[in-house]
Amino acid sequence: MKTSSYKIVLFILVFLGALIMIYPLLWMMASSFKPESLIFKNQSLLISQFTLDNYIQGLKGIGGVTYWQALKNSLIISIFVVAATVLSCSMTGYALSRLQFLGKKVCFILMLISMMLPFHVTLISRYIMFNAMGWVNTYLPLIVPSLFAIGSFFCFLYVQFIRGIPKELDEAAKIDGCSPIGIFFRIIMPLALPATISTAIFSFIWNWDDFFNQLIYINDPRKFTVTLLLKMYTDALSQSHFGILFAMSSISLIPIFIIFLTCQKYLVEGIATTGIKG
Secondary structure, eight states, X not given: OHHHHHXXXXXXXXXXXXXXXXXXXXXXXXXXXXXXXXXXXXXXXXXSSOOOHHHHHHHTOBTTBOHHHHHHHHHHHHHHHHHHHHHHHHHHHHHHHHOOOTTHHHHHHHHHHHHHSOGGGGHHXXXXXXXXXXXXXXXXXXXXXXXXXXXXXXXXXXXXXXXXXXXXXXXXXXXXXXXXXXXXXXXIHHHTHHHHHHHHHHHHHHHHSOOHHHHHHOOOGGGOOHHXXXXXXXXXXXXXXXXXXXXXXXHHTHHHHHHXXXXXXXXXXXXXXXXXXX
């Protein structure tokens, strides 16, 4: 009885905490179906006057850029970044956890140090370099660095996960004549599927929601992503179109919800396994 009562109380507390955390999101979604004049007058979740005008106007875009075009641009960047991050970080994690080479410990320490380095420290130097290469106002500064395993967190995630895979599998594969590359693609990567999905989900979310990098490197409205287009709704003509902003923000959350719900099992398994076996 004591155990059951404890679980009930714990469930209620967790449910209330989750409700408090998700309330702003629910309010934003509810406000997207309200007229502009009623959004801040009636701040409850109840919709007294239902309208779809915010979605209709928002999908038309602003400044000559449609929302669908910005959505396509965001998908292009996110998909390429996810693919590059998974490939480069998995290979880096495999090398640091399985292969033996000169300076391995130094590379691992440098990777850990880079995780603690603030992102803004290298901002000016990276902008100067990409500007000299003629990459400003293109998607290259957002995609190409991912090919070089700049996601130290994901590299560390792979290192911890691969260390939990028995080395006997590698030795058996070597006896059968499998090379290190073959071991990586035929044994390590299939077994590291939870870590791969965790990396893909976090990488997609972080790049989908990224605003600062895209604001720095992209200045052509035709190349704007969803985050940059949403910013235009708050300063166009010195007015703030909160109804349209909330409506388009709600739509922008749909890909994240779909990916998270469909891959939730692997996400939890990947994080839990790397934590236990690390």
